[in-house]
Amino acid sequence: MTAAAATEPLGTALRIAPAFVASTTDDDVGVLTEIRAEYRKDRGEFVITSITTTAVRDDVTVQTLRQHTATSPIVAAAVPHCMAMQLDDDPGTPWTTVSDLATKDGHIIPRWLAREVVKRGVRDARMEVVEIIYGTAALAGQPPVRAVSDELEVPYRTAQDWITKARAAGRLEGMHYAVGRQADG
Secondary structure, three states: OOHHHOOEEEOOOEEEOOEEEEEEEEOOOOEEEEEEEEEEOOOOEEEEEEEEEEEOOOOOOHHHHHHOOOOHHHHHHHHHHHEEEEOOOOOOOOEEEHHHHOOOOOOOOOHHHHHHHOOOOOHHHHHHHHHHHHHHHHHOOOOHHHHHHHHHOOOHHHHHHHHHHHHHOOOOOOOOOOOOOOOOO
């Protein structure tokens, strides 16, 4: 998915794709799982609208197909491809997906940026980064406070405080996370 598919405004600096289709093949089991999901603004999350499991080998049984519907990892992997942002305040700046920004070591934002935004005096940049991390985690069904804490290498309570401030500033509008909710729709 490209940044052009992210047409739905989210928060103050993000756009997301209103829907996506994602699939993965488990070669060990011989099953292809495809999900379709739509963003529901009233719920602040992607909701899975269909799940299809398909045998990719002749030895796959019906029981295997029934048991092999783990959608959480698929949603978590798909969400960064469905979110886009501009890296500059210039309105002509192209949109970039969060997955394009993500680092090879699995971080949502580059390490140099994480180190920069935790410094004093960079409140606006910090709030924008918190918005990106929170949105990516919440829409993927992952705990956003833990994600902010881990990504920025700050204590959990600091992450909670920054999220509270970002929400109060209107940066997390349309993004919700229900504690204990999995990304299974």
